[in-house]
Amino acid sequence: MKNLFKLTCFLLLGISSLQGQTNSISGKVTSNGEVLPFINIYLKKTKLGTSTNENGFFELKNIPNGNYTIVASSVGFKFKSAKITVSGNQKIIKNFNLNENNSLEEIVISGTLRPVSKSNSPVPVEVYSKSFFKKNPTPSIFESMQNVNGVRPQLNCNVCNTGDIHINGLEGPYTFVLIDGMPIVSGLSTVYGLTGIPQALIERVEVVKGPASTLYGSEAVGGIINIITKKPTNAPVLSTDVFSSSWGEINTDIGLRYKLSKKTQGLLGINYFNYQNRIDNNKDGFTDLTLQNRISIFNKVNIERKSNKVFTIAGRYVYEDRWGGELDWEKEFRGSDVKYGESIYTNRWETFGTYQLPTSENISFQFSANGHYQNSFYGTDSYNAEQLIGFGQFIYNKQIAKRHDLLLGLAYRYTFYEDNTFATLEKDGITNKPSVTHLPGFFIQDEIALNTQNKLLLGARWDYNSLHGSIFSPRVNYKWNSKDKADIFRASVGNGFRVANVFTEDHAALTGAREVEFDGELDPETSWNANLNYVKKINTENSFITLDASVFYTYFNNRILPDYETDPGKIIYANLDGYSVSKGISLNTDITFTNGLSINAGATLMDVSITENGIKTRQLLTESFSGVWSISYKFNSNFSVDYTGNLYGPMRLPLLGEKDTRAANSPWFSIQNIQATKKFTNSWELYGGVKNLLNFTPAANSINNAGNPFNVGINTEQNPELAFDPSYVYASNQGIRMFLGLRYTIF
Template sequence: MRVLFLFLIFCINLSAQSQEQWLVGKVFIHGSGEPLPGATVSLLSGKSVVTSSTGGFRIPSSSISDTIIVSSVGYENLRLAIASTPLQIYLKPTGKQMEEVVITGTMRAIQRSASPVPVEVYSPQFFRKNPTPTIFDALQMVNGVRPQLNCNVCNTGDIHINGMEGPYTMVLIDGMPIVSSLASVYGLQGIPNSLVERIEIVKGPAASLYGSEAIGGLINVITRSPSKAPAISIEYSATSWREHNIDAGFRFRTGPKSQALVGINYFNFTHRYDKNKDNFTDLTLQNRLSLFQKISWKRKDDRQAGIAIRLFTEDRYGGEMQWTRQFRGGDSVYGEQISTKRAELIGNYQLPVSEKINASWSANTHSQRSAYGNTIFNADQHIGFAQLTWEKNAGSHHQLLSGIVGRYTWYDDNTAATADSSGIINQPDRIFLPGIFLQDEITLNSKHQLLAGLRYDHDKRHGSIWTPRAAWKWQISEVEHLRLNAGTGFRVVNLFTEDHAALTGARKVIIEGDLKPEQSLNGNINYTRKFIFNRGYMNLEAAAWYTYFRNRILPDYNTDPDAIIYRNLDGYALSRGSSLNIEASFSNQLRLTAGFTLQDISIVEKDETGKKTANRQILTEPWSGTWTISYTFGKTGWSADYTGNVYGPMKLPLVSSLDPRNPYSPVWSMQNLQLTKKYSNGFEWFGGVKNLLNFTPARNNNFIIARANDPFDKQVERDGSGNILATPDNPYAMSFDPNYVYAPNQGRKLFFGIRYHYKGRN
């Protein structure tokens, strides 16, 4: 018995010792050999740890022969049997690794987790969960970002970030301010999806680096480097509404040290639908072609050099079903027809010196010929931009970035915006806006990082404009970060008169007083946390913001029903809110994202008695949500995606006190379902249903377009003061107006497409 007792004690002690064994090691990035912090190290027994800032880990194991699973976002998962300890593990980056490197927040290539400025990054794979023919449409999947249609007839629009309207959103292509003013919607159309590497979004003012128009946020479309793009990439899709979209990209060598990437996008929709029976097209007819070419050179010490050009042409039409081109500009059959031609040039060159000095430039020309009923709108715009930046390490704790910039804008149209005070002599708008900026990223210690920046711009009309900003990042732990940002923004007066309410022929444009530049003061807080599960992870991001605006330029539609009066706000405007984003993955088969935004966009101004009153901004939802749920069926190549949006009630633009249409939109949702099959030879097909609930604005209204039966107001009667009278033919005292729009008129539709990718050799 004593021997048996001693044997049991020995076994228990041995078991305890085995349970107390520790597996130690480090995780590195394959290729570079750099440590990989934040990677998840798991055992089949269920225990998990996260690697430290040096890539190290220590995990208890009951057996030295256990199996270990190592994973990290942007890297290939690795599963291996443990033979000895300590371990040296190397993870290979995937295409998603590029999502972890951002440039927009600080204008420097930096790990996303290390950036003191919160930057949201989205890959083409994310947008393929709900494929769309344009980036403009694709952005509806991003929480807090909403494509807003501004015209029920021609379907042009802009991008809202956290409720702020399109003029406050700067759109960049490869960091260059290609898209602005006249091209707010066209700049996000026709970019071949096969050429997009990722899209970076900064919410909140970024004027201290990017200048005017980056007052509410910015969207940076990063195109692929030719050396990393597939040799061939082709996608074709079609819908039951007879829409056709072709997207193709090709890579080839142009010399021993240069490669080129060519992209083509063609979209065609020429079939007229009138399902709401108002004799107007439900969806604008479009015929669009875009060509893109990018060349990069391989240089000594990996210095950058590249140039890209994009050509864009489009014809779009919306209006009465019987309209043809012979009615263009006339007053018998109403139609809105827009012809657009656009060319863009982007370039960058890193100087051959020991310091990191980059020169970048862009130029674009935009020509638009439009007819809105019997109102002709012709406009031309030319923009040149140049920038020189210098990155410099000032000791071990300071990373400096300085730059000088210059932007020249020439704009001309046939409206009051480019006429002298008499309104007779045409005076094209010429604006030269030079600037200089300095930014210092300060590493206080391993946990705290501070960013301070200041920009100075000079406008001959407004004088000196200063825009400072500051940011602080606290790394609470390897998986938890807190960021605080504060700064100012500005937007110089650049009145874009293609306001569709002004161009329907029913309203004229009046500019009241000398308009001053708009300014904003912003503060926001951002918190991120990563949670590790046995076979998955969840990323949580919470944010809150507050923005105070001065000198907002607001259109007044109410004082005169036949005019739009532009003036600086006699008061102030507020944008405040909070948002929550969740990204999760379970067993590499089930993935989901969800986002929710709560916001209050209000305008405070004085009434006739001098009392301040607050009014909610029209076409702005008080809350919204987005989601994606994706499931991969093992290794079969099959996957399913369920995506959607939901929006709270928006205040809508009514045209009279008797207008019977709903003053607020209902809670409405767009939901989509997609099934995809991938093959090992590079082919894949996809198909599904969009707008599952078949929602359109007509569901809650007797009509959408005001007086669609009389688009030229020929039967509208007015009193001696010009006010519209209620008559038997016009019981609601309305004039023709197509601007009551908050959601697409396109109902449920089926879609189908095929893709092909051939990686080739570099």
């Protein structure tokens, strides 16, 4: 009994001692004198962590005695750490000053489908933070990509201004666009779905160049663009961004964080864009910029669970009414031959989410679904389409023997597509038969840590397309890094595949200006890609420098390309009887000086060619050189200037035969912008500047025979060069303009 009494007293004294520990660490996080809200602060190898408040302050309380490493980190900043010893009810003050743009330590998920620091990823992933896109504000993520090296937003129509995103010279259908890792933008929305994503909710954008079909399946041939939205727990209570231009564009972004309960938090985003100004500066009788009325509503809900496992679900709705055409076109002329106009009504819904199963193993279920409904007229030609896509996959992640990180996936995609073109007609030419595709698949990936400096990634995927049969996609990635990770070398070889649906991907097929013809059944495309990547990090007393160089090579079989040249009155789609190659070299440099100057620049030199019947030609609408830059200077924590721009080399353009008077190649051209930003408080920010400083626009005769859009009195077979043709397009007709915007944030 006596011993029991002593033991009880000892335990009570121990508990009292633990409860009495009031060790704490507090401080402030800044960058170049500016406070940083929502920076992650945590003690390594513990569950103790927090984030800075709206004024950049943090505090960790009730820390047991011991030795710790405290870390401050956030995407877009170089993380910093410090060793701290606490004992005897200490109150320690520790401040951090973070440096921007150390991209090597950013967390990425797109390359391997699991969170990993960028320097540890065997797949080269480029990361662009929200601050990068603020340097050249735009109404949509489509336009924002114009300052990313090797990525070019391509307009596909002079009249309605729809477009897609090219990666390393490959057209939009080869680019797989995801939101929070889920395949949302595909098919019809490759053309129309890249607008309307509220940029106030975007945390960062990850870009992977080269085939990623092993993880993502069909369409991920040229690369992927993964739009990562903010977490409800880290987002501001309210964020608004409104700007207008001298052309009359008005764009509004609103983000709102809310709580449904203690464990359920949400993030609501609204984007509204309106442009109703009929401008014809090139005097061709057509609108230089389409008139648009678009609204997008986004909602994301995060549910906290006792197990701390993930459960998040999100949805988005987009409505857009856009038209372009003759200046005096009105809605009453829609579908008639009185006045030429291209009018597009789009309704689109999306939902996606992730649910970690309540098991001891790391198993997640990811899902997405979308419906796209389009009602369009291109002159007198109508295009009505409906597309439904459902996607789900289970992912199992298991660490085996410390060296192997195993990832297994089981996926299924359902696609329903119906339109009023011959693409969904039966052989009798009368009965309409919607296209239904089932695509189950299985993938496996093993990330092998050979040692601290060498890593090998092996992956393979098998899919069964209900229309085309089995498709196999393997890949191999290798990474080496120096001990201090100042040098990183990566090599990869991979396979990609794509099952094409022309009418959902190529806007030129819809315009009605040329007759569309299919030459035989379109078989799936396949490609092999090789990529070498080298990253060099140099830190000096006054600067942080990152150099990133890549060499890429992609070889295509069964390439599906539009043929504008065999018959000037037609667009002929067929599998290439030969092969196609995309090869080149790119260089990125990111330099941040401690005096407030930062430079981000890149250039890509490439050759995209088609070889058929022994004859090699350059691919249409593909530049051989492109360059981008972003130069920023912070005069102080409240005032900065950004100068951004791009430069493109000549592209071969589609002509209407030898007598076409338009130039066969586009000129060298550059779009440059300048912006000044003034921050008044942590909440108010005013910005403004000039876009397209050089006032570059394409030639005034880009729309051929704009005065006779219905080809009245013209035999276009005998004189194809006299036909109306809006497919000769490589840049926007929108010239120089001023813009002014205001941001208001409540943290």
